[in-house]
Amino acid sequence: MASQSSLAVVLHFVQSYPVPILLSILAFYLLRNKYGKGISQIPGPALAGWTSLWRFNNVREGRAHWTIIDLHKKHGKLVRTAPDVVDVADPAMIPVIYNIKGDFTKTGFYPIQSISWKKKPRHNLFSTRNEAFHREDKKKVANAFSMTSLLEMEHAVDDCSKLFMQKLRDFPDKGETVDLGAWLQYYAFDVVGEFTFQKKLGFLEKGGDVDDMIKTIEDILFYSATIGQVPELHPYLLGNPILPHLLPQMEAWNSVLTFTLKAINSRTSLARDGEISTSDSSSGKDMLSRWLSVKATDDLKISTEEIVVHLSANVFAGSDTTAIALRAIIYYLCKNPSCMSKLIKEIDDNEYRLSEFVSYKESKDYLPYLNAVLKEGMRIHPSVGLLLERHVPKGGVVISGTWIPGGTKVGVNAWVLHFDERVFEEPERFWPERWLTSDEKKLAEMEKSFFVFGAGSRTCVGKNISLMEMGKIIPQLLREFEIELVNKEWRTKNVWFVQQSGLDVKLKRRARKSNLSS
Structure with missing residues (x-):
């Protein structure tokens, strides 16, 4: 009582x-x-100090990197x-x-960027917080990201460069302005497609977004960046475990995953139970071929889930970050004519040493100023801004x-x-x-x-893809075109990746020197 x-x-x-x-x-x-x-x-x-809402709002505004720089200058x-x-x-x-x-473990910010497949969240090398899982998972795929492995597919990058140059030539011929920032992203997407699936993703051919993948990535990044500041909200939003059962169609919202599954099915087949067939595995050097070959030899070494997750992560992260770096390099070269002239002179002076499409080895061996330009571009505009x-x-x-x-x-x-x-x-x-x-x-x-690429055990696994692309396509562009900015300033927005827009340029064809030694 x-x-x-x-x-x-x-x-x-x-x-x-x-x-x-x-x-x-x-x-x-x-x-x-x-x-x-x-x-x-x-x-x-x-x-x-009182609430996470200050941080949430700071990130939402898209200028968090500048805010934090100023705060450190002050404090x-x-x-x-x-x-x-x-x-x-x-x-x-x-x-x-x-x-x-890895005793400093990842926070709740990262799992938000995992994919949902077959009604369950699937973690990748970036999103997992489990260090043991990360170590084991990385062992299975790291060799495919080594520079030695990537160089075996350098001819495929050259094919993308060839198509890229062909598409760009239309603009000076017609006297039109080109959004070079967009085209650099199309190029990066198609290169990632070659490394990942042994085929271009179709961005250069179309000259635009394919299956709304760029739009999807932008939406995912904005959600991840903002909700990631208050990750305890995620289980009540898109991370609600009941949601995939109530709305099974939500997995189709992620067009990157949808495209990945479509690309896999174009090469092999996914059964009703979600298992991947290895009967059609080839001896190709792309990542899908490599991992199918491993799975065909020993089914325990890599699972279907791991293959799907790693391939989709490649498409998601490998294009945007590289495109951001490429835009920065071109933008700052155009803003600094003396640097542009110095780099063009270096390229021209070494023309007799360079292949029709500059090889990665040539860019490293003969173009020291280029490598300084690439590094400075990544320094002054890192792709990741949080x-x-x-x-x-x-x-x-x-x-x-x-x-x-x-x-x-x-x-x-x-x-x-x-x-x-x-x-x-x-x-x-x-x-x-x-x-x-x-x-x-x-x-x-x-x-x-x-x-730029992080540090320690979680260093960006795809950094060699980015380095190869930059070392090859920047000198190729400058061999073929003079580039002039149309806009005095571009626009940037920090949505985890610090994306740029407004890299509109005028292109003028250059007369190439002979690449034969005199």
């Missing part, structure tokens, strides 16, 4: 004072966020951007946070001289490191010569802050 009486009193109190009770709960929640996380001494925006190496998040601007912490052991988040291990750790408790989210943003004037003199200046310095100490310092 006494307990019932006490319950009645509590219920009466709640019914009588609902607003004060709710306000008290909210106050407790906010105070715990601000002062109960063990990082209240770390400076940052006034609202950031130093450590900035608190949410109740449990600390942004780190210290290259010395890269081997600590992104170590080979924090590469990790959880501090249990027990806490000292980061940049400050003790950070276990469970706190920490990480480094490439933009912050690349615009640190203590490491990169005049960081907003496009200056390829900085990478050609004879000062070995300075060069080593810059290399330690170069964070």
Whole structure:
């Protein structure tokens, strides 16, 4: 009876004072966020310590990389951007946070970017938080991403370059302006298609989006970037496990997955139970052929699910990031005519050494200024523009001289490191010569802050694809065309990838020198 009486009193109190009770709960929640996380001494925006909504809104606006750069200039190496998040601007912490052991585990931001297939989320090398799973999964596919393996398909990249040049020649012939940024993405898509499926994806031939894949990627990136700042919302939104059962058609919304399944079916077949047939596996050097061959030999070495996941991840990430880098390189060369002239001279002076389509080896061996240009383009405009988040291990750790408790989210943003004037003199200046310095100490310092592909065990697995494309297509473009910007400035938006638009140019054909030695 006494307990019932006490319950009645509590219920009466709640019914009588609902607003004060709710306000008290909210106050407790906010105070715990601000002062109960063990990082209240770390400076940052006034609202950031109280709620994750400051971070959510900052990312939603699409300029988060510039905001964070400014905050570090104001506050130093450590900035608190949410109740449990600390942004780190210290290259010395890269081997600590992104170590080979993987004890700084990925946060809830990453699983949002997994695909849903057969009504279940399927994690890839990027999205998984399980370090053991990542190690085992990477062993199965890493060889296909090695430069040695990719060079076996260099002729396929040349085929894409040939088609790309043919398509671009129409524009100067007709005196038309070309959105070169869009065409660079079409090129990147088709190259990824060759590496992945041994066929172009059709972007260059069409001169436009295929099956709405570009639009799909943009939508996924925006959702992942914004909801990723408050990942606890994801299970109630697109991550709701009931949703695929209520709306089985939602898997078709991801046109990248749909295209991947279609590409697989054009080469082999997926049975009703979802298993892939290996009877049609070929001796090709593309990734689908390689993995089908492995599966045909030993079904336990790689599963159908893993093949589907890795192939779709290639299409999703391999095109956009490379296209962003290519746009940046062209844009900043056009904005800096002296750099453009110097690079063209280097290419022309080595014409007798270069193949009809520049090989990757030739670009590395004979074009040092080109390689400095490529690196500077990636430095001044990294493809990824948000924090590469990790959880501090249990027990806490000292980061940049400050003790950070276990469970706190920490990480480094490439933009912050690349615009640190203590490491990169005049960081907003496009200056390829900085990478050609004879000062070995300075060069080593810059290399330690170069964070385009991440670091540690989670270094971008596809970086060799990107490096090969850039080393081949940039000199090819400049051999064939003079490029002039139509717009003085482009537009950028940070949706996890820092995408650009407005790279409209006028092309003029160049007279190629003979590539025969005199």
